[in-house]
Amino acid sequence: MSQLCVYLPPFSSDYSGVCTCLFDLNGMVVIHDASCCCANYVSYDEPRWFGNKRPIYCSALREIDAILGDDEKFIRKVISACDSMKPEFIAVLGSPVPTIIGSDMNGIAQEIEGKTGVPTFGFSTTGFRYYNRGVAEAMVKFAKYYGGKSSQQNPGGVNILGLTVLDFSDNSNAADIRNLFEGNGFEVICSFMMGCNLMDIQRSTQAEVNIVVSQSGMALAAFMEKEWGIPYVAATPLGNEGSEAVVRTVRQVCEDHKSRVLHGEGLHDGEVLILGEQMIANSLRNSLAQSYGIKGVTVGCLFGMDKALAQDFDIDIRDERHIRDLITSGKYSKLVADPLMKVMLKDRDISFFPLPHVAVSSKLYWHRYKTFIGDKMEAFLAQIAGIPM
Numbered sequence: 001m002s003q004l005c006v007y008l009p010p011f012s013s014d015y016s017g018v019c020t021c022l023f024d025l026n027g028m029v030v031i032h033d034a035s036c037c038c039a040n041y042v043s044y045d046e047p048r049w050f051g052n053k054r055p056i057y058c059s060a061l062r063e064i065d066a067i068l069g070d071d072e073k074f075i076r077k078v079i080s081a082c083d084s085m086k087p088e089f090i091a092v093l094g095s096p097v098p099t100i101i102g103s104d105m106n107g108i109a110q111e112i113e114g115k116t117g118v119p120t121f122g123f124s125t126t127g128f129r130y131y132n133r134g135v136a137e138a139m140v141k142f143a144k145y146y147g148g149k150s151s152q153q154n155p156g157g158v159n160i161l162g163l164t165v166l167d168f169s170d171n172s173n174a175a176d177i178r179n180l181f182e183g184n185g186f187e188v189i190c191s192f193m194m195g196c197n198l199m200d201i202q203r204s205t206q207a208e209v210n211i212v213v214s215q216s217g218m219a220l221a222a223f224m225e226k227e228w229g230i231p232y233v234a235a236t237p238l239g240n241e242g243s244e245a246v247v248r249t250v251r252q253v254c255e256d257h258k259s260r261v262l263h264g265e266g267l268h269d270g271e272v273l274i275l276g277e278q279m280i281a282n283s284l285r286n287s288l289a290q291s292y293g294i295k296g297v298t299v300g301c302l303f304g305m306d307k308a309l310a311q312d313f314d315i316d317i318r319d320e321r322h323i324r325d326l327i328t329s330g331k332y333s334k335l336v337a338d339p340l341m342k343v344m345l346k347d348r349d350i351s352f353f354p355l356p357h358v359a360v361s362s363k364l365y366w367h368r369y370k371t372f373i374g375d376k377m378e379a380f381l382a383q384i385a386g387i388p389m
Helices: 014-022 036-045 063-068 071-085 096-101 105-116 131-146 173-182 198-206 215-228 241-256 278-292 320-327 339-344 358-364 375-385
Strands: 028-031 056-058 090-093 120-123 157-161 187-192 209-212 232-234 268-276 296-301 334-337 351-354
Touching (some): 014 028, 014 120, 028 071, 036 056, 105 120, 131 215, 157 215, 173 241, 187 198, 209 241, 241 278, 268 278, 278 375, 320 339, 351 375
Parallel strands (some): 028 056, 028 090, 090 120, 157 209, 268 296, 268 334
16 A cells, blocks of 8 residues: 555656657657557646647557557558658657567567668656656667767867756756856757757767756766766756856866766755755755755655765655655654645645646646746745745
8 A cells, every 4th residue: 555646646657758858859759558658748748748749659559459469560550650750760668558568669669670761769668667767768878879979079068968848847947057058158069858959969979078957867977978988067057056056066077077966065864855856856955055054954856866866864755655754754844845745744834845846746837847047046945944035
């Protein structure tokens, strides 16, 4: 019963993570499912879907197809659509039923590529993992295929890793992050994966530094550092001072070529609990410590914990019951979390500060998303700190 959700919906899954990564690219994405998973992505996990047209399809998997394991039917449909769409690439994604019957998405992709000549990527997504796993897999797979070691490094060139609509929504956040670095003399070569194209991915190996703005970008950062020697800075620019700290750190890494994760100094387990995406929550904590001297902040990682980003006292959230236990423990006096979690407070004496997240509450609050850089975030930080603005 520990997996039972009473207050929260299922969080965005891995196939949505892959789809949102590929949204801006000129490819054809096919989810091997019975229409439910595809409808779930376009209706609830993609703020950009409304008013846009993208070639994202479902295979219309039926019960008899699952029983017979008729992969040829799926392959024929994809090839037929490819002939009319002329995409630059094809991506085929799994879902729960193909996972249960053992469909080989990589093998299917190889067969489609052999028959069409179009680069085809297979993703063994299951629908049972969180979106960040799909984001990480998609970014690494495309960097491996399209990126190549450039003989020419671009001084001051940076890539932004882990920039997705599921973490940053469709407001000004993506543009603000790009503008922050471009306004400080850097050239943003590729922003994985909002506002980029295949040519940007090809050029990404020219970067001097990678800037990782969400946990899902850490796998790509490690890969690019190992394969192409590009160091990284791991932090989400937040507020004014927090954003300036990230820019300063990027300059330092340009000089000494040593990767850095921004950890605040003197942090300890405290009365403030932040529940959310690990990198964003970390940066929120760092900004509270840097700007307002609040260092007793615990991060609860909703979508898995990367130990390289965590403090010893941070918490890897297991399920909804774990969240309820933390809230009812009496340890925390302030909670920063998605608005859907407020209902779990009931009559408890805990101050609540809403921080919407698309992967949690979907369209219910994605129009109320926080602006991460600038005075509005500073006002939010001051509110948490209890300082009138």
